[in-house]
Amino acid sequence: MSIKVIAVSKIYKIQKALNEVSFSADKGSIIGFLGPNGAGKSTMMKILTGFIKPSSGEVFIDDIDVLKKPLEAQKVIGYLPEHNPLYTDMYVREYLQFQASIFKISSAIDLTEKEQIETCIEKVGLTSEAHKKINQLSKGYQQRVGLAATILHNPKVLILDEPTTGLDPNQLVEIRELIKELGKEKTVLFSTHIMQEVEAVCDRVIIIKKGEVLIDKKLSELKDDNKQIIEVTFDYKIEEQFIKRLPNVVSFKNNYDNTWYITFESDEDMRPKIFDFAQENGLKILSLNTQNKNLETLFREVTV
Incomplete structure (x- = not known):
């Protein structure tokens, strides 16, 4: 296993940031690590890198015990922190x-230090800006410098906390392709609030809330379900008991006075059923919108 986390908890005084979190990942995995603000994502990432210690549990990176041998583990980790x-x-x-001298990359990889630096500059699309001082660069290009430093020592595991922050749409596509390419031979764990990035890049998703893992599934498994979501606004307010009468309802939420957000589990299009329901109960439908069951929808459902 490239990453193995066993029952990790972290307590800050009286606040439990992580509660017995466990997961593992093999080489070649790209994992989206998701959760609302304050869920414990950054804390988990800092524990993985050996930056902070957990209150309990075990962490292994490339079979190295991070708690016992943090420096050895850090040699195989590329970490891009949020800021x-x-x-x-x-x-x-x-x-x-400077970064290359810290990792002593000339003795760690086949290329010379200069060759590796130029390779990384080219990979992250920094060639045209590499002659400048970092403070002369835009935020997007500064983010690329951070990414170049992250992959400089050819790590086996990449831990990226909000790696696409500050990038414009064109840069997003380029960095997305870079992450996908790196994920072919490395293990990539990255945190982001941009669900489209996760759907475009990841093969697996871990969602945490209040320090606990809610979902740990392959993205294909999340997309293959037969759930459909319909937002409907009636001409006047109705009670929950009426919504429960609809067939195949698995959950519902009253967003506004007359508007309902209803999740069905069925291969059948449920919109005709809602029309029939409205007619039977003397209701008029003011608006009716259907949504695909995507990652953003799922994230909202489990974290709100």
């Missing part, structure tokens, strides 16, 4: 040379 700390008064190549 991407950079020495902005350095030139891009100067900064990457």
Whole structure:
């Protein structure tokens, strides 16, 4: 296993940030690590990198015990933190040379230090800006510098906390392709609030809330279900007991006075059933919208 987390908990004084979190990942996996603000994502990532210690539990990276051998584990981890700390008064190549000296990459990989730096600059699309000081770069390009530093020592595991922050739509596509390419030979765990990025890049999703894992599934499994969501507004307010009469209802929510957000589990299109229901109960439908059961919908359902 490239990543193995066993019953990890983290308590800050009286607040439990993580509650017996467990998951594992093999080489070649790209995992979207999702959750609302304060769910414990960044805490888990810092524990994986050995930056902080858990209150209990075990963590292994490439079969290395992170708690017992943090420095050894860090040699095989590439970590991009959320706020991407950079020495902005350095030139891009100067900064990457500094990072390369820390990891002693000339002895760790086949390429020379200079060759590896140029390879990483090209991979993240920094070639045209590599002659500049970091403080002269846009936020998007500064994010690329952080990504270049993250992959510089050719790590086996990449832990990326909000890696697409500050990127424009074109840059998003480029970094998305980079992550997919890296995921072919590495294990990638990344956190983001952009669900479209997860659907475009990941093969698996872990969703946590209040320090607990709610969902850990392959993305294909989440997409293959037969649930459909319909938002309907009637001409006056009705009670829950009436909604329960609809066939194949698995959940419902009264968003506004007359508007209901109803989830059905059926291969059949449920809109005609709602029309029949309205007619039978003397209701008029003011609006009717159907939504695909996508990751954003699922995230809303389990985290609200």
